[in-house]
Amino acid sequence: MANILKKPKRKKMVDIIQPISVHLKDKEFEPKSIEKNIKEDLRKIDKQVEKFTKKEEKQFKEEEKPERKFRPKKFRIKTYVFIGLLLAVLGGGIYSAVEFLPKAEIKIITKKTEWNYVDSVIADKNITKIDVGQKRIPAEIFSIRKNFNFSFPATGKKIVQEKAGGKIIIYNAYSSEPQRLVATTRFATPDGKIFRLVKEIMVPAAKIVEGKIVASSIEATVVADQAGPKYNIEPVSHFSIPGFQGSAKYQGFYAESKEAMKGGFIGEKAFPTEEDIKKAKEKASQDLRDSVESFLSLQTPPEFKIIEGSKQFNLLKQEVNQQVDEKNNFTVFSEAELLNIAFKESDLKNLIEETAKAKLGTNFKIKTYNLEYGVGRADFKQGQISFAVNFQGVFEEPFNVEDFRQKSVTKSETNLRALISSFPNIQKATISFWPFWVKRAPDDIKRVKVEVE
Structure with missing residues (x-):
């Protein structure tokens, strides 16, 4: 009972975290050195806290259960609060050290x-480079x-009343002499349907191989002797020529x-009316033009400019x-072709820029246009x-930002303004240092920010 009522011994702050000695050399601190030292100190504190926490946990486990009701929970809360506050203070210190390191911002407006x-x-298309005097640029x-x-x-x-028609193959198995067949020569199917040659042909001579006749052949177009669907017949294996009947040529x-004969029709x-044909021709021509323009646009490199009036459409057939x-x-x-003459807008821009230099000065460049x-x-x-061409542009002389930054390092505001005055193409500039007590640009060029408008 006496052990339960016994008051816990209070520990001083020194018992929790031992002081850490940090030796600083007598020299001006650089931003990177400050940040490095703070990080090293923070790592040492983390090790002390970890060591202390393990020690306390071990001690709490060895104490009796009744004592835990009065001591460990309350003590843990105080410890965590202290550690949290300590880390917050250290974090704030690191942030402040990094954020408040000296920096300079210079905003420049160049003359335009x-x-x-x-x-x-x-x-x-006959020249390969711009001609300022003649106001000419290359084209393709x-x-x-x-x-x-x-x-x-x-x-x-x-x-x-339409007649059927189709193709037939005519054979010469008669002699080694060619045979002329005039237009309208009749060819008869086994059931007596007559088809006539559309135009005159010459059936080639048969070949004699080892004393035997080998038939030659030629394809020809025929049309039915009469109109109507009854002449729309399936392929026929044998057509005879009635004109040769009664002679050796008949065989x-x-x-x-x-293939089948097709097209026979009555009804x-x-x-297509004349109006149908007229409208069809116009529509076909326009659709073909749209098609070739689309194809040519896809095939023209993107750097080439196509303006109104640069195309020529020719309907060939x-x-x-x-x-x-x-x-x-x-x-x-x-059938049609499309011609298109195009140029690079960059060539035109260079022509205008070179013309402007003769008026404004050789260092001027186009900024916006x-x-x-x-x-x-x-x-x-x-x-x-x-x-x-109607060109409206704003010109300026190029400004070397990196050269200016290099020259700005460690300069005071007065010296910076003198530096700015030495650049004839600067119209206006504003200078700001951070934090407020800083009076000159830092020696680290990375902390010198220059914006140009």
């Missing part, structure tokens, strides 16, 4: 001059050719078809097939395009 250029320029011509078969609906209706000349059918398909559509075949183009007048035979 507005200058405009309103004139005509020629882009020419890009081209593309495409063709396409466009389909359009036929709106007309009429009663038609020696024959034909076959590999109402759609057809346009053919209308008035025969409608099963969906009552007819087709328009179109706005550029507008007039409609170009292209001459593809000469390989050039002329166009109007």
Whole structure:
């Protein structure tokens, strides 16, 4: 009982954390040295706290349970509060040491001059570099050719009688002499349907191999003798030539078809009217132009400028097939090419900048600008395009920031202002030091910040 009521012995602060000796040399502290020493001290304190905590935990475990009700919990709270406050103070010290290290900020506004250029320029594929005197810049011509078969609906209706037609293969197994067959020569199917040659052909001579005749052949187009769907027949293995009937040639000349005959029809059918054809041609031409312009735009390097008036579209061929398909559509075949003369905007910018230097001074450069183009007048035979230019720009002399920073190190405000005055292209500057008691720029160039507008 006496042990329970016995008051715990109070420990002095010295019992918790022993003092740490820090020896400082008699010299001016550099920012990096201060930060390094603080970090080393903090590591030593962490080791002391860790050692103390382990010691206390061991002591608490050895004490009797009744004593824990009165002593360990309260003592632990005080210890943690003290350690927390100590770390906060040390952290604040480190932050302050780093944040409040001397630094200088200099904001500079350079002198700027507005200058405009309103004139005509020629882009020419025959030159390779800018010509300031002649106001010429290099150009390149890009081209593309495409063709396409466009389909359009036929709106007309009429009663038609159409003949079937197709391809046949004609054989000469008769002699080693070629045989001429005139247009409209008849070819008969086994069931008597007649098809006629569309145009005259020459059947090549048969070959004689080891005394035997080897048939030769030629393909030809035929059309049914009469209109109607009954001539839409499947492939036929043997066509005879009625004109040779009664002679030896009747057996020696024959034909076959590999594909069905098609197109035989009697009845109402759609057809393209004159208005259909006119609109189809216009639409096909415009669609083809849009297509080639899109293709050429993708193939033109991005650094090249394309202005209005720099293109030439040539429609090379346009053919209308008035025969409608099963969906009552007819087709328009179109072929065209697109030429485009383009230039690099960087070349134009350099031409304007060189022109401005003759007026403002050789050191001036374009800082910001706005550029507008007039409609170009292209001459593809000469390989050039002329166009109007409206240039509105702001020019300035280049300012060497790194050179200025190097010269700013360790200078007082007075010396800095003298340095600023030595740069003729500086219009205005503001100087600020941090913290407030600092009177000159630090010797560490990394802590000298220079902003240029």
